[in-house]
Amino acid sequence: MSANGPLLQVSDLQVHFRTRDGSLEAVDRINFEIGSNEVFGLVGESGSGKSVTALSILGLVPSPGRIVGGDIVFGDRNLRELPERVVRTIRGREIGMIFQNPRASLDPVRTVAVQLSRALRAHHDLGRGEVRRRSVRMLRDLGMPDPEAALTKYPHQLSGGMCQRVMVAMMLSSRPRLLIADEPTTALDETVGAQLLEHLRRFKEEHAASILLITHDMGVIAEMCDRVGVMHAGHVVEVGPVGAVFRDPRHPYTRALLDSTLRIDRDSPLSDIERIPGTVPNLLHPPPGCRFADRCAYVLPACRPAKPPRLEVAPGHHVLCQETVIREFAAP
């Protein structure tokens, strides 16, 4: 593996879902990369394809979905060319995943202790006592109240926040190089979500790991991420450093998304908040040109027939939009 190359590179990834009425282009030729020791955020409305993207990286796209094109290069290996068996080992050891609903991803009939010790033993050769000591320590580090007691419990006896802590402990025990977190705080209370984000931050610092953070919350992106990709209707419409994207969004959708976000620290009247018109287009029959055209305030005649080009507006800052639109859009 090259020392300075990206940890994960997704290029021209295409995922289709076959349905009775034709094929649904959930993810359509997207490109982004995640550097080592970087937090990369994918943000978008529901139905934008961000979760499908995450599942593609793990090789877990649910049927009837299928990756129909593109490459997913992790380190120096193309995950799409490896046999399923090898991908499974990578998935367990080097890429971890935290889901939105932690209770559903835990085994309902095993205690926390059993599940944690399985995760620990899968990666380390440890004795009984050591497993227990480490389990307690991990849970305590994650802020679990009374970790000793928690070990004896079943998932249904724990709150959502506690389940999420167990899930995170299991994931972190394998010390993955890339952690994928899909809406990790959405189902949690605010104060518990804030704790979780803090743990993810610490994990990244301590293990020099990378995180792919999927969320619909621009606030989480701003607080956590180094770079961000904005998804709309199966496209990554803008990708770049968080500072640049937030200060100077170059895609009309990114700006609309930012302008429609309420802030807890501002008292702006509701009438000043932008509403993004319309909804994500039907991906069974997506518009031939730009998929945002129908909702875009800056739309030009050229946007509808032709697919928008992928332009590099600044180093490492790409936008999927017609050049003329970007120019008009950037004008004060």
Added chain:
Amino acid sequence: MNSPLLSVTKLFKYFSSRGQRELRGTPEQLRQDGPVRAVDGVTFEVHSHETFGLVGESGCGKSTLGRCILRLLEPTAGSVAFGDEDVTRAAGQRLRELRRRMQIVFQDAGQSLSPMRTVRATLAEPLRIHGLARGEATETRVLQLLDQVGLEPMHRNRYPHQLSGGQQQRVAIARALATEPDFIVLDEPTSALDSSLKLTVVDLLQHVQDSTGVSYLLISHDLTIVRHTCDRVAVMYLGAIVEIAATAHVFDDALHPYTQALIASIPVPDPFTKRERILLPGEPPSPANIPSGCRFQTRCSFVMDRCRHEEPSLLEAKPGHRVACFLYAEAEREAAPT
């Protein structure tokens, strides 16, 4: 200010920790058996034309409180006065009349609509129960209600599962509006919705309030929405209100350490604003096992000896700004603990 539209006084709702038995007795007696103290002595008022926010994390008792106010649950003790009616004592015809004037919109609109009934049947039901419209007039009123919430006439023939989440919530709002109530409890009305839909529902509710003058009790864990819609806000923790004030005061000048942590935990969509991070340790205790003294003492970083033994009451620390915390026990000590 004129007399309040709704006043809740020392309201308690305890559940048995074993089985579904209704508990009878005073809160003091019942406390011996370690019940689940979902609502533990709550007092507040809602005025006409006001939007009052009730915030707190899951399990703090805010939804239970909302249901007790409407008598969908029987409160264990305390009183709810609506105008000059005592809601907790009303029965029969008088309770029905109260139900006409007080309504509720639930979080999960899809679940709150009867699955085998069309939108028309759902909207006609309250009209019929309260004798507000008959025959032709029902149809006219249904169309009017659909229009009021931004739905098309064709939607009246749909079944709930044929509607999107946003449309279901609009139907639920229309049902609540059918009886022209003075007061609506909004129980997490936007939480199940996508962020772009949230705003349109909020717009709708705002519009309804502007045109009808209805008062809202907005129960929500979404503090950003609350900040932008409510006139006054109460913060609940483990069954009790710990802080209550005008919205701007709560958000810009939070006094209670819990409120401060809650607000600090909401991410701000601006990478250039650096805010102080306040992390609360652990999880809230179970409402069946509320700590002695101040209920927040186990997680509070300002905890003092007094907090462990004595329960702070909700007192005015600044004009119109009440807080239940010993840090503000003396009026002179005004500085917030930041």
Added chain:
Amino acid sequence: MSGRRVATVWYQVSQNTLTVVGLLLITIVVVFAIFAPWIAPANPVSGDLLNTTQPPSSQHLMGTDQFGRDIFSRVVHGARVDLAVAGIVVSVAFVMSVALGALAGFAGRVADELVMRSMDVVFSFPPLILAIGIAVTIQQGGMLSLVVALTVIAIPPMVRITRAEILHRKESLYVEAARAIGSSPLRVLAVHLVPNSLPPLVVQATLTFGYVILETAGLSFIGVGVKPPAPEWGIMVSEGSPYVRTGEWWISLFPGLMIFVTVLGFNLVGNGLLDVLNPRRRRQ
């Protein structure tokens, strides 16, 4: 259910081949029952004594029995008897189960205990034995005792389903919403709880239809139900059984096949409805 909803259900039913097969089988039997006098070439009760135990031929499609009666005609007329018994039993059981189930699920603990414990009493007997007992006790013979016996054993499972549905739905948000707009408890029950509890009951009723036909035939076979010479499938199987040993297989086989086809039809449709009406399995 409105036309639109029926249309949706029909669309989903038609997606499942087995359900369509089941519907087809039921249709055949129902057509037999309705148009029996026109379809049957001969009188089902009086026979031609010169032509007994004839094997199937172009004249007698399914042959003749020991009294020279045309088996095809008897099978066609038998559909009337069996469907009538099953229809009455299932309708009565359905209505009573809804009433008892609603009472148990809605009217408080005493009613619940009373209803459910009496159901347990019925449940604690093997169903067929109980049916024989009831039918013999009534002693009116014929249809009435059969119908009563079969209704009694059909009710308990349906009451259990109704009660469970009502108890479960009582906690639902739409019931709370109905209370919030001022609905009386009775209205909540009649307008919201019962209609929403019906789908699984419809499935159970469909399946019960099949069982009742089987049991009618069974009871008639051992002489408790419908009496000869009525053209009932169970009796026909019973009457033909001695002749199977001597090689006259057609006397028992064809009525037996009809029982099989009808029960299969109702089971296929019942399972199909289970898929369609179960919201968790329902597709958007």
